[in-house]
Amino acid sequence: MYTLVLTFLLLFQGAGAGRVVNLVLPRDLNANEVVWLEVKMGVVPRGAEIELETTDGKMLGVVSPHGVRAENEAGTYVFPVPPEAISNNRVAVRMTFSYAQKKRAPTSKEVKSLRLKITSQSR
């Protein structure tokens, strides 16, 4: 059993209401490995969500904090990344802050970090 924390964030791109983050796997995936997207949240208002999707619109997930007291950081969340979302060892993730019927790019205080993790299934 092993887990590799790889990743990294190459660049931010403004795109539409959200922000595109290009994450790169430093090596090819081996058989029986899966990729996860880890999102570390900061403080967001009750009801705010972070939508995560690929640049071609495939949903990766939505961070929807629950059970977090007001004005507290919202914790860390992970989402499985479907194989089809990975192209040339890259995953382009569009992050959108959604709140009060408005969408925009999240700030670094709202989403503190984003990274890919690789986990072996052959445990």
Add this chain to the structure above:
Amino acid sequence: MNKTTFPLSRRTFLKTSLAAGAGAASLPLTSHAFMRPAAKYTRYNVMSPGGEKAIASYARAIKIMLNLPPTNPQNWFRNAFIHIFDCPHGNWWFYVWHRGFLGYFEQTIRNLSQDSTFAIPYWDWTTQPEIPPIMFNDVLTPVHEAFEPYTKNLAVFTSFIQPALKSYWNSLSAAQRNQLNIRGYPDFDSMWNDINGYSTSAKQGISGNMAYAITCGARYLSRDNPKFDAKTAYAVSPFIVNSGLYPTDFYNPDITLSFNSAKTPSHNSPPGQNSFSILEGYPHNKVHNYIGGVGPLDPGPYGNMTNFLSPVDPIFFLHHSNMDRLWDVWTRKQQSIGKPWLPGPQDMQVFAPEPFLFYVNSQGQYVGASVAGDYLSMERWDYQYEPGYPDTLETISRATNKSARPKIRGTVRANRATLAVPASAIQEHLASPAAASLVAAITLPHPGPTSPTREFDVLVGAPPGVTSVDVDSPYYAGTIAFFGNMAHAHGMAEATFAVPLPKKAEAFKLGAAAIANVDIRIVPAHGRGRAPALKAATIRAL
């Protein structure tokens, strides 16, 4: 009452988990697994006939609870305040605390509805990604007029509940107050700020932070608009649920490998820097929030399900019944692949003694001191689940299901099963450093109500003269134990138990041949009574 045994409802658990509260330090945590074939109560899918019957009883009890005075701990809103005071989120006590909360609540509903068969139905949102139609009927929705005398506005709600709550608050023990301090509630007013949404830093009310919900806005989804949006539907999709059931560790600091959320100093620790497990962080949270209107109703106020008073909405208990069911599915998946389903020995010493101090029992009495270890097992509440998604464990067992070998069926003669197993499978089993890769399924009759014993040892490869063993014996494969009042055993025919085979070469007669015969026998544990006649045995190489 009749008992129904579901193919997926058999489960094993650590015998000693029941004793966890008595002293975690003394817990033997070796895998001494045994099973019970059927439980007294069945939690049905809400869409099934059994679920509909239970819902009728549920509605009867809700009406009674709504009409109880606020000084009664079983009042519907007082029950929801248990969640305000004590619910863990974003930590590894999430599942076990809610199992206790639902267990006592289920007994309360059974008592008040006078339905002795009642068990909380579950809402399998993976196959039913919309609120079940029946949950818009009568008091099964918090927007019903029966809630209005209590929730038609914040002033009414406050005048109704606050005096009784303050009185309760002033009666709390030092241990309870300490837990509330950890939670961020050093005094009553700080707790009440989460009810009315008042922010001490902003010095104003923030609508989205308000746990109270006005009657007409207590649930966003309606009979005319019952479906999840695309994002919530994705959160409950097979892909996400399977991913959440995939981890093989009860707890792992790497959240992608952990079934549970983060380990924290207390179950009342705020999530803050913690990691959420996939199932808690995604389907659990998203369903809560969307039912309350996160998204469509931004920036609030939201319906009950979005915030800490979520148990005011009767759908809460069906949602959490499904979360608990998924824990049971994960547990049985772990057993089927020979992996631990409880915290490891050191973790158990931290996990099990965590005090849960706010529960109320079926008689409306405060339970007092109890600990997380008291609620690890479903047997405490004697329930099982009607099968739901996933309908097989194979979809979530891929980690070790690399070869998917067929079952080997044994022949049974004179209470001994003989199975022809490929020598290569035995060698692989013996060489594997961790879990058993050879697992037997053993079928035997339920002992009768007058049987002096209900526990039986499984022996593998034991010489004919060996009639009892201890756990150090190379032939010992585990103890099968039947649970519950043996009077309930009438009419129960047979039960099948999964038993991981021992990793001792002496248990197997390996020679040069490609096939080796494996012998399995059942003997009474503790040297008392007689063993039941072995009915069948199979072995599967995982």
